[in-house]
Amino acid sequence: MRRRTFLMFSAATAAGAMWDVAVEHGAPGKELVRFIPETKLIPGVTVWRPSVCAQCAAGCGLSVRVVEGDAEVVRKGQSGLIKVGLAKKLEGNPGHPVNRGKLCARGQAGLQVTYNPDRLSHPLRRTGPRGSGQYAEVGWEEALGELHARLGPLASPSATSSLAFLTPPLRGQRRALIENFLSGFDGSALVSFEFFDDRVLREANRLSFGRAQLPTFDLAQSNVVLSFGADFLGTWNSPVAQSLSYGTMRQGRSGVRGKFVQVEPRISQTGASSDEWIPARPGTEGELALGIAHVLMSEHLRPAAAAGSAGRWIAGWSDGLPEYRPEAVAWKTSVAPETIRGLARQLATHSPAVAIVGGAPLAQTNGLFTALAVNALNALLGSVGKPGGLQFTPQLGSIGPAAPAKSKSNAANLSGNIQTLAQQIRTGKPKPVGALLIYQANPVFAAPPDWQVKEALVKVPFIASFGSFTDETSSLADLILPDHSYLESWVDDLPESGAAEAVLSLAPPALEPLHHTRATPDVLLDLAHRLGGPVAKALPWKTYEAMLQDAYTPLRHLPGSVSAASDDEFWSKVKDQGGWWSAGPVPETKPTAARGRSQPVKNQEPEFDGPAQDFPFHFLPFPSQQFGDGRHANLPWLQEMPDLLSTAMWGSWVEIHPGTAQRLGIAEGDLVEVSSPHGVLRAPAVLSPGIAPDVVAMPVGQGHERYGRYASGRGANPMAILGTKTEPETGALAWAATRVSVRRIGKGELCLFSVGPLEWGAKQLKR
């Protein structure tokens, strides 16, 4: 009775909701036809379908709850209602080795990517001036025809200008497809761009451990975790996998509770969970790591040789790091010598212990040194490749269609970064860029202003974008050919970290496409076919599905999660499982040798952009818990998800130490102006006890000029005032190396979830 009543209530309400939709459209002159359903789903019955999360690079497996429902669609120019499978919720794929059924906030909000009201539903052609955002709808044939016409001349061997393809770092067959596509264009460049790109750490790991790869941490068995700036429970690397093992580290083992110490100048979401917070001076994290290593060696807790080859990149390692006595390190890092000694002893005596480095410490001019120092410390602690330490997820290197042998001409291909692309566009060398294809990356939003990315991009004669949204970069496009959302697409990914086994995340579309969009891989295959010649030869597949099948079916012969008698059975099982993961050793990409370097890395003092007397504060942009690097700012659930520490919603803010704020006459919520040598921004102030007095911090992600109704014109973009200092060895942007000044402007507006006091403990009130 109870249940029936309940179901009746919900059914009635759901029907009511549908009825509202119907009535709204049932208005005279707006009659909606009902199309014949394209999918067979039992009404009211949930189907869980696998998919792969594309919200960040972790490559978590998804379980999509699909229920039949009415969607308003356009078919052959006629709008109407159709019964389709609708995604109702995203959960983690319980069998997936990276996230094991769990999913973070950003991953779950991915549902609002597919159903975003600002998603582009048709191909668009620019009608106004570039960047004006004025577009007219065009048909797919017309759009593809235009793209073909524009790219055709570039594909000919005699082309005088080249093609560039701008993407975020891609993996799996998507990357292979684009590489193969570009192989047919002489002098073409695959430019990958991501703001928080971990390039420095990959290089350090390549040097220290022979793996240019992000590490996987076995926190579940660690007794002490020492993290240098890594937001590993929030946004960095594979946060869900790391949170899973973190939970076990804390309370998942009987009698053992792992300890966690975080070193960073501002308490991050991850730092908030730490037992001890050490606000070392920005840029001195490497020194601190070596100070600890010094104590380990000088107190004979570990022999220098234990570090193996990882130690040889640090000058003075084999001598016991005489320059890094705790007193000396303390002076630079402002961490007390006793703290350093205490940390060293804890790490040594409570093994397994592991050190993690990531995020801001590596975004300094001495980032590579810092990474190598922490790597050496890990090696010294004996935590590399051991339970409770760090390891590397095996990579399925030999899988997939090999890129065609590089021709002579495309040996000059740039697999570059956004600076080299901008340089090439400006100078026209080695070849002018004749056309630019943009797939998801948004450097106009996320690159420092002095790189002049926008100024460069507008000079490209032809830009096409495959994005689902118009953002700051894709709004420069002449032609937009919107992609399916990832729930509507074939998705594949090869997670770089987060699991002990080799992992392929792969899934067929979980949903019918809602809009008049096409999957970009299929568009590229189609285009390759139209272009003919070497492009067509490099991409012989009709569909992306066929390409994926060809690439991944050989996994059947490896020990893994799927046993099948035939390729077809294997394929269908992989599709059902949402991927494949190894159950034994797999042939890996050959570890890249530490080539190109034989000398230790010198410890340079960190350099900062802006003189300290004019710009007294370190400026720390941090990936926000809601928006990561800003790509999720158009999702209303995340906009309204309160920030853990500030509880701010729907905006951005500047975090300042209360003492500093008092000195500057700034109160909570005041509008402050943050100036660097490169720009000025305004945002309301949040007074946070968890930040060093000489640091001001700001979340990355807001301040979009053009990114749909939920993100546009909201908050400020910290990238807009960043300097262009780089880590010299890798060329990575030192995004934490800018200095700023702060002053009060007036009263500001903060949208806070909690306006209560900072502390809820029963503080005795003065009566």
Added chain:
Amino acid sequence: MTTRERQRLEAAPQDRDRLTRDLLRPVLHTSPRIYLTMMALGAFVLAGLVAFVYQAYWGMGVSGLNRPVFWGFYITNFVFWIGISHAGTLISAILRLANARWRRPVTRCAEAITVFALVIGASFPIIHLGRPWLFFWLIPYPSERGIWPNFRSPLLWDFCAITTYLTGSLAFLLLPIIPDWATLRDRAIGWRKKLYRVLALGWRGTPREWHRLEMAMRIMAVVIIPVAVSVHTIVSWDFAMVPVPMWHSTVFGPYFVAGAIFSGIAALIIAMALLRKILHLEEYLKPIHFDHLGKLLLVMSLLWVYFIVAERLTVWYGNATPEVAVLLATQRGKFLPLFWTMVCCNFLIPFPILAIKRLRTITGTVIASSTIVVGMWLERFLIVVPSLEFKYLPFSWGNYRPSWVEITITLATFAAMPLLYLLFVKFVPIISMWELKGGEHPEPAAAAELAPGHEASDPWEGTLPSAGS
């Protein structure tokens, strides 16, 4: 027939006529200024209605309420107006039972305040509902929902208590009007005559009728006092029943009742002063009335201080963290200005005015009453809002600022009160004519030994217009 008797015989009809004439004048004649006043007040009430419809259409979001301050101006007004309603019936009933003769010109004035304040007050729980059109779900009746209301809810108690109190107060007000309506029936002409003929129920004034009426009023007076006490106690229980810091208090019942009587008397004094001025009843509402009510007000002001001290000292001394947070927020925190204004309005200003005999004049008591009305509204606000803003978990503390909708509706009710009152005095003599005339007669026992000089020794001398004055 003695000379004295003859003199009286000659003088009396004129005198009586004048009394009736004076008291009926406001009913039978309306000046343009009154019409203008009514229209102005009506405009405010209309604005309030528009604001309410606006709110009902768009949702409670147009108010300034939020989480955690789910109650604000509306509930403040509810408590305030229910408090004001204690002016009349309770005071009138007590004075009736105590047979205080000076009450006679005051009672109807006071009882009318009760009825109108109750109606206004009782409308606020409906105004503040998220779905006001479903207010009748509070009423126990066999409904299609197959469920009756929850009698464990203090809101249901409120409903029962207010219904009872309104019924009783209406009876208390209307029963003694019947003879006056009979008089009006005889005096009025046209449609009014027909109306009053119906309203007078065929009243003649036989000994039987008079006896039953007086008996009914005596029973009502006995019943209405505990009802009035219970009503504001139950209003206080709306707060005291739930575990909210500074709400969950045993002192709330008497504290609210005392506050209600306090604000009620203040409202009565203001109403009387206004009637006196506007309807030219100077000869009937005399300084002595204000003096007596002023003394009552003085007692209530002291009682109010007593309760404030009883409440606050206990909390302060007990030092339970959530309660002290609320206590300090009101005394020293963001509510400091309101809190100390309230203390000034309810005690520091009125106390000397009311305590010093020379200042206890009509003007003095009206000034004191005006500050008390403001102070008591603030007191209600300071009971409702700070506790919600500073409820247990500091993370969920909040802020409240009323919106224009709430302010408009609040103002509208402050306009509705005089409007209803004006309309009332246009239909009913605001001073009970028969009771006032009855007061002219000496008590039967005294009549037998009626002696010269007796009237001068009457402590209530001067409460009635003397002949020829």
Added chain:
Amino acid sequence: MSRRWGMVIDLDRCTGCEACVVACSAENNIATAGESQAAKGRAIHWIRVERSWEGEFPNVRVRFRPVPCQQCDAAPCEPVCPTYASYHNAEGLNAQVYNRCIGTRYCANACPYTGRFFNWFQPSWDKPLQLQLNPDVSIREAGVMEKCTFCYQRALVAESQAEAEKRPLRDGEVSPACVQSCPSGAMVFGDLNDPASAVSRLAGLDRGVKLLEEVGTFPKITYLARES
């Protein structure tokens, strides 16, 4: 014996990632309020993560705890409702019947945890965001209270599944969206009447405390205190 759903939240595991917050919004059709309404304190989050800063620089520590409705056994919100919209159901949950609610907001004041939310306006979704709405959960109209239900609809689905398979419900088979999503496994859900269930076992740990125990609400959520 009937079931008595309860939850354990291990504050030592919780990382404050707020996956639970979004999971709850997705599962329960919680409309976003938008900036201006959210700034007025009208954002709806059936579960929230409370944060507390403790200490002075540099010895600063942060504590946080996820707070959904505590599903009290002696819930102050229930008896104050004049229309029985808020009552105790057979499985021990503080049920809120939206259709009965007339919006006195009394329950919200009575709740010491501020765990109840009011629909200040008619909820709406920009098209086609309405397609994400969970058909198992009613949409609450303007003027009614709403709150955490322990995702009762998910329990019903699991129960009917078990019934169809003619087997008893397994421990851990039912989990609200927040528990399901929690990456660090900080939240555990189950039947408190089953002494063998994980939730019963954990609720009995020495670290277990109830929120605002002194108010006498007898919550069904046990918090396991952080050990440092």
Added chain:
Amino acid sequence: MNAIYGLFPDTDSARRAVKALGEVSRRLRFQPRQIVVVSQEPLDDREMGLPRQHTWMPWIAACGGIVGGTAGYALAAFTQRTYPLPTGGMPVVALWPASVVTYEFTMLGAILTTIVAFLATARLPRYGQRVYDAAVSDGMILVGVADSDVNAWRDLEETLYEQGAERVRQFSTA
């Protein structure tokens, strides 16, 4: 129905008239209860020499209170038992909350009964023609005899004038 009555300007003369009428009642063959007194303000029965009024109203009101209270408790208990929804860990029929409802209904019962009893025993409302004179509302006191022998009217008129009646009028329904 008919009557003859005098209008008296004050209580004294009215009292004398009542007394005089009582004295002549046997002679003029009417019962003392046929004497009609109508006044604009309450008169003291004893003083006027009228029979003492008596009423059961207080007892009726008390009974009304008891009935109301019982009904109130029954309503609360019945409702809660018919829809046995547990709330806040309280018993389904909880004594303390029910006592509040019982109390209010007791009072409501007493109030309603009093109103009804008043109307019933004062025989109101009644709109038909009865012995009355609009001069009463000018403060005159009406004293007369209803339904007496018409032949005695002259004597009665005289008696009334003798006692100080300003006017004596006759009244009869057509």
